Amino acid sequence: MKDISSDKFIEALKNHDMDKLRDIPKSDLHNHFTLGGSRDYIKLQTGIDIPFCKEVLSTMQEMHNWNDKYIGEKFNNKEMRKLLVDATFVQAKHDGIKVLEIGEDVWGLGEFYHDKIEYLINAFQDANQRIAPEIELRLQIGLSRHCPIDYLTKCLEHFWGNEIFYSIDLYGDELSQPIENFIPIYKKAKSQGLRLKAHVGEWGTAYDVKKAVELLELDEVQHGIAAVTSEEVVEFLINNHIRLNITPTSNIKLGRVERLATHPIKELYRSGVDVTINSDDILIFDSDISKEYMRLYNADTLTAEEIDDIRINGLRRL
Numbered sequence: 001m002k003d004i005s006s007d008k009f010i011e012a013l014k015n016h017d018m019d020k021l022r023d024i025p026k027s028d029l030h031n032h033f034t035l036g037g038s039r040d041y042i043k044l045q046t047g048i049d050i051p052f053c054k055e056v057l058s059t060m061q062e063m064h065n066w067n068d069k070y071i072g073e074k075f076n077n078k079e080m081r082k083l084l085v086d087a088t089f090v091q092a093k094h095d096g097i098k099v100l101e102i103g104e105d106v107w108g109l110g111e112f113y114h115d116k117i118e119y120l121i122n123a124f125q126d127a128n129q130r131i132a133p134e135i136e137l138r139l140q141i142g143l144s145r146h147c148p149i150d151y152l153t154k155c156l157e158h159f160w161g162n163e164i165f166y167s168i169d170l171y172g173d174e175l176s177q178p179i180e181n182f183i184p185i186y187k188k189a190k191s192q193g194l195r196l197k198a199h200v201g202e203w204g205t206a207y208d209v210k211k212a213v214e215l216l217e218l219d220e221v222q223h224g225i226a227a228v229t230s231e232e233v234v235e236f237l238i239n240n241h242i243r244l245n246i247t248p249t250s251n252i253k254l255g256r257v258e259r260l261a262t263h264p265i266k267e268l269y270r271s272g273v274d275v276t277i278n279s280d281d282i283l284i285f286d287s288d289i290s291k292e293y294m295r296l297y298n299a300d301t302l303t304a305e306e307i308d309d310i311r312i313n314g315l316r317r318l
């Protein structure tokens with residue numbers, strides 16, 4: 001698949017021209033907005049320096065420790081939360097993002113928006129219009145996997161019925177509670193017409209990916225890279241048109257994948273799985289979309305033409 005930007009995109013990759021690469025339309029469908037912002041913008045607005053993590057982390061706890069040290073309390077109030085939303089649009093604009101899927105954790109509604117869903121929606125829509133109206137915002141509802149189901153269900157009452165929400169995602173510690181616990185929430189989300197996503201197969205197995213897709217009726221999986229270890233699961237993903245929103249640098253920095261050259265995206269894409277390339281946590285991993293494309297090209301994980309095909313796939317309306 002090619003589009004009007006394909007020739008320029010392929011040329012920019014081959015010439016290692018980051019400025020030209022940034023100009024070309026792309027999507028970011030796996031971006032945790034509190035960590036998705038522009039480092040320069042945050043520094044300019046607050047004086048706070050947030051260095052990216054240089055070493056490879058080996059547990060989610062180490063990532064949480066990084067988060068506590070550099071983000072944590074400093075950004076834990078209404079004003080700073082809005083600043084992080086703004087910073088994410090500034091970053092996305094700078095990187096030529098045209099489709100951005102981000103959203104707020106359900107617990108954030110009480111914490112940062114006075115329990116008023118319209119304040120929450122407005123924070124994202126206002127930043128979108130003010131900073132980057134050219135970006136299509138796909139607003140997501142976020143669930144932390146360690147939270148008790150009763151608590152999440154109660155928080156979600158405020159979110160249901162608002163047509164602006166595009167998708168729902170489950171993230172945090174993949175091993176904290178069984179995926180079965182989330183079936184009622186995902187049934188409700190499906191009845192609301194939301195696109196169903198969850199983080200699976202980053203720390204878990206190929207079997208966990210298949211099980212989550214079947215039980216929650218997922219449309220998309222965040223990560224899902226463990227699927228590569230099972231031919232049966234790869235077939236299953238292809239036959240059911242399940243999209244994997246993959247984040248290569250994050251996988252390396254969290255020790256999920258040893259080398260970029262052999263990242264599972266290579267085999268998954270070439271097998272025919274619907275994959276996209278995304279940032280995950282830009283502030284921690286130094287992973288904006290143009291950098292991800294360039295790194296995959298430089299490591300010879302995929303060809304420029306293949307990366308272009310994945311770029312166009314990410315822009316597709318589903």
Ligand SMILES: [Zn+2]
Binds near residue numbers: 030222280
């Ligand atoms: Zn993620």
